[in-house]
Amino acid sequence: MKFGYFDDRNREYVITEPETPLPWINYLGCQAYFGIISNTAGGYSFYRDARLRRLTRYRYNNVPPDLGGRYIYLRDDESKEFWSPSWLPTRHKLKDYSCRHGMGYTVIGSTYSGIEAHTRYFVPLDENLEIWQLTVTNHRTTRASLSGFASIEFCLWDAQDDATNFQRNLNIGQVEVDDGVIYHKTEYRERRNHFAWFASSQPGAGFETQREVFLGRNRGWDKPAAVEAGQLTNSIAHGWSPVGVHQVKLELEPGETRQIVFALGYHENPVDQKFDPAGSQIINKRTVKPVIAKYLDPVQADAAFERLRLYWDGLLSVFQVNTPDIHTNRMVNIWNAYQCMATFNMSRSASSFESGIGRGLGFRDSNQDLLGFVHMAPARARERILDLAATQLATGGAYHQYQPLTKRGNNDIGSGFNDDPHWLIVGVSAYLKETGDWSILDEPVPYDNEPGSEQPLYQHLRRSFNYTLARLGPHGLPLIGRADWNDCLNLNCFSDTPGQSFQTTTNKDGKVAESVFIAGLFVYAGRELAAIAKHRGLTEEAQVYLDEIARMEAVIHEHGWDGEWFLRAYDDFGNKIGSKDCEEGKIFIESNGFCALAGIGLEDGRAESALNSVGEHLATENGIVLQQPAYSRYYLNLGEISSYPPGYKENAGIFCHVNPWVMIGETRLGRGDRAHDYYSRINPSARENISDLHRCEPYVYSQMIAGKDAPTFGEAKNSWLTGTAAWNYYAIAQWILGVRTSIDGLRIAPVIPKSWPGFTAMRTFRGAVYRIVIERKGEGNQIALTVDGTPIEGNVVPAPTDGRKEISVHGVLS
Numbered sequence: 001m002k003f004g005y006f007d008d009r010n011r012e013y014v015i016t017e018p019e020t021p022l023p024w025i026n027y028l029g030c031q032a033y034f035g036i037i038s039n040t041a042g043g044y045s046f047y048r049d050a051r052l053r054r055l056t057r058y059r060y061n062n063v064p065p066d067l068g069g070r071y072i073y074l075r076d077d078e079s080k081e082f083w084s085p086s087w088l089p090t091r092h093k094l095k096d097y098s099c100r101h102g103m104g105y106t107v108i109g110s111t112y113s114g115i116e117a118h119t120r121y122f123v124p125l126d127e128n129l130e131i132w133q134l135t136v137t138n139h140r141t142t143r144a145s146l147s148g149f150a151s152i153e154f155c156l157w158d159a160q161d162d163a164t165n166f167q168r169n170l171n172i173g174q175v176e177v178d179d180g181v182i183y184h185k186t187e188y189r190e191r192r193n194h195f196a197w198f199a200s201s202q203p204g205a206g207f208e209t210q211r212e213v214f215l216g217r218n219r220g221w222d223k224p225a226a227v228e229a230g231q232l233t234n235s236i237a238h239g240w241s242p243v244g245v246h247q248v249k250l251e252l253e254p255g256e257t258r259q260i261v262f263a264l265g266y267h268e269n270p271v272d273q274k275f276d277p278a279g280s281q282i283i284n285k286r287t288v289k290p291v292i293a294k295y296l297d298p299v300q301a302d303a304a305f306e307r308l309r310l311y312w313d314g315l316l317s318v319f320q321v322n323t324p325d326i327h328t329n330r331m332v333n334i335w336n337a338y339q340c341m342a343t344f345n346m347s348r349s350a351s352s353f354e355s356g357i358g359r360g361l362g363f364r365d366s367n368q369d370l371l372g373f374v375h376m377a378p379a380r381a382r383e384r385i386l387d388l389a390a391t392q393l394a395t396g397g398a399y400h401q402y403q404p405l406t407k408r409g410n411n412d413i414g415s416g417f418n419d420d421p422h423w424l425i426v427g428v429s430a431y432l433k434e435t436g437d438w439s440i441l442d443e444p445v446p447y448d449n450e451p452g453s454e455q456p457l458y459q460h461l462r463r464s465f466n467y468t469l470a471r472l473g474p475h476g477l478p479l480i481g482r483a484d485w486n487d488c489l490n491l492n493c494f495s496d497t498p499g500q501s502f503q504t505t506t507n508k509d510g511k512v513a514e515s516v517f518i519a520g521l522f523v524y525a526g527r528e529l530a531a532i533a534k535h536r537g538l539t540e541e542a543q544v545y546l547d548e549i550a551r552m553e554a555v556i557h558e559h560g561w562d563g564e565w566f567l568r569a570y571d572d573f574g575n576k577i578g579s580k581d582c583e584e585g586k587i588f589i590e591s592n593g594f595c596a597l598a599g600i601g602l603e604d605g606r607a608e609s610a611l612n613s614v615g616e617h618l619a620t621e622n623g624i625v626l627q628q629p630a631y632s633r634y635y636l637n638l639g640e641i642s643s644y645p646p647g648y649k650e651n652a653g654i655f656c657h658v659n660p661w662v663m664i665g666e667t668r669l670g671r672g673d674r675a676h677d678y679y680s681r682i683n684p685s686a687r688e689n690i691s692d693l694h695r696c697e698p699y700v701y702s703q704m705i706a707g708k709d710a711p712t713f714g715e716a717k718n719s720w721l722t723g724t725a726a727w728n729y730y731a732i733a734q735w736i737l738g739v740r741t742s743i744d745g746l747r748i749a750p751v752i753p754k755s756w757p758g759f760t761a762m763r764t765f766r767g768a769v770y771r772i773v774i775e776r777k778g779e780g781n782q783i784a785l786t787v788d789g790t791p792i793e794g795n796v797v798p799a800p801t802d803g804r805k806e807i808s809v810h811g812v813l814s
């Protein structure tokens, strides 16, 4: 069952049924001011940090689930009936309800009792505000006398405190209303120099700023007393819960259309110019007023929308493909790339599942996210890399997370996740291959943000590599530390107390438990580092890396191979994990996927055997589960992984993030059919028809789909903010379609399904546009390339040296 459809031409997903299984959201904003918005106008806004600068309220895990948002009410002032064109909060039976989620904007609307109303929500580029453009049309044969109400509930900035510290925060709410604009200034009197504002292009009919006056006692957003009464009362909030509500009067002739612009924004004043007049307690509005005036003008609002559209056109045009598979096209050209920008902007902070008050930016997460957006935003990728590297410790280890506002490592979670340092190499390598900007390696970067400790970024990469060499276990495999990629495989924390952290309550010596996954990652990242060293002319150093890698590969073969697949780890007793000798958890996806991806065992058939075993034991129609058999009980020596019921999350859920490792591994074996088949199983667009089962948005990946052991097999959770976005994008773009960045140029190495006659692609790379046509003449993956009419050797198209801006590449697969 579907709840809408893809409008690919307009790059929108159109939801036609308001009662989606879960709120289906979109993101507004792409620089500093952000919001999430659901298909029924639920959601909230914030400036930079979803915890510390939250503008509006939203209550997570509420009943009903998605209340609190950017609500518009229309009221027929003759019949006194009122409704919300976005369905929530009033839940009227609407005609032609639709929600169009597009690139950085959302349009929600419907028709009710002959009145059509749509609201377009977006955040203009380079501004800290959001625009709601409400368009109302009277389709009746008679004149309509309407009131429109636009409403929000202010958050008192710190979302955590706002939701918990009531003894204080029910006293501190303050607003000003000036010139029809509502200003929210809680705590502005003391240590804040920022405030929020909410304005309407057509003020005058009334406002409300005290929630209880607007909603009425003991009422909810579905039946605000002031809307029912038809007249706002110009209340001023003193404490309690400040809201912003504007009323506008609409007299519409038959066929007449009117547009009203509402805008909500965030503004900062210099600390010494907070008040006007100086010495008063009144907000200085001199710099904000021109901004407000500008965007309340519908012409300016339209122009801002047009700029936003061009911005997204520009980002998405860097890579466009046309393949025989519509789901591939749609995800690569539109939604997967879009989701990669969201994971870059949000990391794991704010979604329907991430409350915005939890984790900072993950070191490994953010490095992996780079794989998905570096081609669209190279300058921002550079900045992100330098920020991440500056939190690296002098040991080469890394803080597991850092806070985006302070850019400091997070001490609560600390370090000691022994895979972390290698992801920096992977991220930097992706940046170098994309941009050819080798200067980044010479950038001085401190350790742990300690002034004076600066060393060239390249030195950080060396330390990342050496970190593992200094931490090898009894078999010569890397020690796992607190965890590796799998945060829930906690082999050094025997946790038996509720509430203890599985990751940070380390109570084992940590000198025994080893990770085969980190070994594979070490080989993969090490090869990237060796190539970087070689390119810098450090041939001997490169050889040292290659020797260490060869040694590690030998160890993997000797102690990391179980006969038909790669082991996962050794626990604190030196016992195998992910072996046929285990009772549960006999085979895991991570070590098998990553070793194959890293090319380990390609020559001797082990990679093939490993992936065949994955196919046999882990693959399902809904994707590849993390391990089998699922853990049926809690194992003290394994940790959080066995805390989840079977089939969920890391305990044999389909953890979508790691599925692409198997896809890439399959391409390394030359098996394009299997690679693309796995790709399709979790491709959200390809799952659109089972939206009632899948439940999450069909236009973006979710972190997890319940595995075959779960009673809800096939049900997705935790959509949007997941490493799944970047890895799937990387797998399809660079390995299956095979348009792959390399140090020397753009490599063209497709491993596509046998049935595909070919595909075309357009890729902007280091300043030139590559028009690529691939034709299949035989069933294999051998490629013969012709570049601008001339056949070339090999599969790497070097960057043009003669200033050409357009390059045509023709490839024949045989």
Ligand code: GLC
Pocket: 348, 362, 364, 365, 484, 485, 486, 487, 488, 650, 657, 703, 722, 723
């Ligand atoms: C989450 C974390 C990520 C981790 C994964 C597996 O997605 O953000 O860092 O690798 O879970 O545990």
Ligand code: GLC
Pocket: 487, 488, 503, 640, 649, 650
């Ligand atoms: C990852 C896992 C989650 C776990 C968390 C701990 O995000 O997906 O299940 O609780 O790591 O850090």
